[in-house]
Amino acid sequence: MGNTFNSNPDEVMLAVSKGRIFEQAMPLLERIGITPTDDPDKSRKLVLDTTAPGVRLLVIRATDVPTYVEYGAADLGIAGKDVLMEYEGSDYYEPLDLKIAQCRLAVAGPPQAVLVDGRTRVATKYSKVAREYYARLGVQAEVIKLYGSMELAPLVGLADRIVDLVDTGNTLRANGLVEFETICEISSRLIVNKAAMKTKHKRVSAIIAALRAVVKDG
Numbered sequence: 001m002g003n004t005f006n007s008n009p010d011e012v013m014l015a016v017s018k019g020r021i022f023e024q025a026m027p028l029l030e031r032i033g034i035t036p037t038d039d040p041d042k043s044r045k046l047v048l049d050t051t052a053p054g055v056r057l058l059v060i061r062a063t064d065v066p067t068y069v070e071y072g073a074a075d076l077g078i079a080g081k082d083v084l085m086e087y088e089g090s091d092y093y094e095p096l097d098l099k100i101a102q103c104r105l106a107v108a109g110p111p112q113a114v115l116v117d118g119r120t121r122v123a124t125k126y127s128k129v130a131r132e133y134y135a136r137l138g139v140q141a142e143v144i145k146l147y148g149s150m151e152l153a154p155l156v157g158l159a160d161r162i163v164d165l166v167d168t169g170n171t172l173r174a175n176g177l178v179e180f181e182t183i184c185e186i187s188s189r190l191i192v193n194k195a196a197m198k199t200k201h202k203r204v205s206a207i208i209a210a211l212r213a214v215v216k217d218g
């Protein structure tokens, strides 16, 4: 039981999102003694109690995790590096790569894209990342913000490139698109509110250490 989280009077809030991150984070959290008492896919509750006394899960949208943690509404959070890169703030600690939900952020498009006036039109949910990427390359690009199904944009002439997450490449292939460049590798990170690191030091650092140990063990 070396990695099992021990009870403590302080309350700790951990923000997670439903779906992929919840599914992949739960085995890690269970190994350190944090098991939700409700299934978020069945329950409508947004705050879930866990088997660890005083540890509760906040179930929120993936893109909202850094906001909750930065403002201290959650002490800890689990978020994809893609979400963190796109987030405007950065006032939180990022002590641990959980190595879950692994994929990459990539530039993709039709194999024979024709650029009008040599200007790239890029459709993406990751407008900040895309702007920074093209600025680094010194390439003029018009970035069109979308909220999902980026793969559709080149098929209907909205853009000639997309910046999106790629894992198996199946979604790109199914839509006749090819991957051109990887922008960066992505995985989920544990993030921590800066004040909570001090005021709840014992509890928060115990969770970080326990998770670090299970991630290292594989």
Ligand code: ATP
Pocket (backbone or CB within 6 Å): 017, 018, 019, 020, 021, 061, 062, 063, 079, 080, 081, 082, 083, 101, 102, 103, 165, 166, 167, 168, 186, 187, 188
């Ligand atoms: P929301 O539902 O709030 O819009 P989302 O659709 O981005 O969020 P998920 O699809 O569950 O939520 O993705 C959560 C995180 O999982 C992403 O931020 C990314 O880090 C990672 N991820 C997304 N797609 C993949 C994939 N195909 N393979 C591996 N990891 C992925």
Ligand code: PRP
Pocket (backbone or CB within 6 Å): 148, 149, 164, 165, 166, 167, 168, 169, 170, 171, 172
């Ligand atoms: C993500 C991402 C890609 C797809 C890539 O979508 O936005 O579309 O995964 O994975 P692949 O390379 O293995 O096909 P997701 O499955 O999360 O659906 P979403 O549109 O609901 O986010």
